[in-house]
Amino acid sequence: MTMARARWAPATATLTLAAAVLGLLLAEAAPPTAFGAEVDDAACFPCHNNPKWRMEFTLPSGETLSLYFDKDKLRGSVHGALHCVDCHTDKLSGFPHDKLPEGWDRRDLTLNLSTTCQRCHPQAHRAIAESVHYGALAEGNRAAPACTDCHGAHDVQPVDQARAALVQRCGGCHQDIYDAYARSIHGVAVLQRGSPDAATCADCHGSHKVRNPQATEFRARSPWICARCHANEAMMSKYGLSADVFRTYLADFHGATVALFRERPSGRLDAAVCYDCHGSHSIVTVDAVTSPVSTENLLKTCQRCHPGTTSNFTGAWLGHHRPSPRRFPAVYYARLAYKVLIPGVIAFFIIVITWDMVHGIVQRMRSPRLERARIKEEEP
């Protein structure tokens, strides 16, 4: 990651955190007030929307900030109907504005102003509060993303129409991962062909509730994330891919282990998940020479968990294929044999047993009569 860890500023971070926590607590208790009732936008525009007067403001930190606001940008965004003070609540007091606290820089302004979003978006805020991003922010990493870092401020656009833009936003901080992704099969499809299906960052990691992908919990859940698309028959058929991969994975050692691990997680999860073999951000098609599961590379990939194994070892994995008379015939016929043998043997047992049981019951019912008949015969 190239994300630079900003210098620790205890006072501002504490303030930000306090504001955010307070905001979280109050989110539902206090719904937004009547939008823009107190201060009309017209009051702001003479200064902030004056093309001839592009205000430069010097922040307490010494940084400069343009106070010019492009009205058209806001009108063209999803928030076109909002008023300035709906978000800039600190400006409700009118003019002159309150002085900024000592030492504030641009980042302080951004982090502080982002706490205003939850007034309308409490659910998104609650989700964020569970994310690694929020965790980093709470630990004092001021570079961790605030709402506007991903969504923009005045120019917020609908999220579902911008898959490539979303990836680029993430790439803004996660440069290395972006570079790997951009070369991957998913990345090429999204960034170059505008695919509506191929996975973006958010499809796997979520958007607001981004969890730590190094955690065991994520690892154990990950095959089900891939399965959302790769077990989807309709979507896979569009690309000539097998939708059987998830079912066959669960039927084999690795998948069964992961499925049962999720039932009661304990310790580390060693069994391979999808990305252990296929790669994650840099994933390419399985036939590619660079793919870790290509014929040339498969043994090396297996050896990462199974050191010392030899070339035949890879054949123990059926490569997500269902055994058939042509592919893995020995496995196919072994299965077939037990499909015949088990019902055959057990049916034979049950027939013999039922027969014996019925016969026994009949005998017992008849025997008192036989007994009586015998006694009668013996009587003179």
Place this chain on the structure above:
Amino acid sequence: MEGRRYYQRFTIPLLMEHWLLALCFTMLALTGLSQMFSTYSWAKAVVALMGGIEQVRFIHRLFGLIMILESIYHLLAWAYRTVVLHVPFTMLPRPQDVKDLIGVIKYNLGLSEERPRFDRYSYEQKVEYWAMVWGTIVMVGTGLMLWRADLVTRVLPGEAIAVARVIHGGEALLAVLAILTWHVYHAHIRHFNKSIFTGKMSEEEMEEEHPLELERLRRGAIPNVDRASIRRKQAIFIPLASLIVVLLLVGLGHLIQF
């Protein structure tokens, strides 16, 4: 129960073997089938109860190992009884067993008045015993293959592991279903045969279940015991068996890794 006579049927070590086998079988079936049927809720419940999949695997391998050791003991104890002590190998299948099966079918069909009279082991007990022996060989063989797939694939193609997995699961399911039908019916329902727990059987039961053996016992046909011969054979058997045990344990020690 005045005058009720009992016949000794099993010695204490054999009773212990049965308990051990029942324990191993139950634990292996529980831990194995819950992996085989991992998508079913009962399997998930078993795994959760045992503390997770890693523990389930450990328990499975542990009881697999105990079962292997018990099988080695069983084989040596049998060899000792048969070769050294000259105890007749009554579990060996004979043509008479097939005739008995046909006889039972005829009797149940009403084609014959008399139910076949059995010796020490009836055909149905032999079916069960040899199915158990065969099943154990298959399960131990395929189980060890799966345990050390890395070693196996140095020699065999990888597909052998996939086949071993199919056989291990199929044979297990067959064994469990066979126990639930054949064994439960013959040893518990038709007549609860307590002799494997008490070691003895009453005269009445013997008359019903093992009349030919009872006749032999009544005749008092006790084989000549040649103490000198036994001692001579012991002198060969004991060192040889010890050597085999040591070799097997060393081999097993190299093979298994938890």
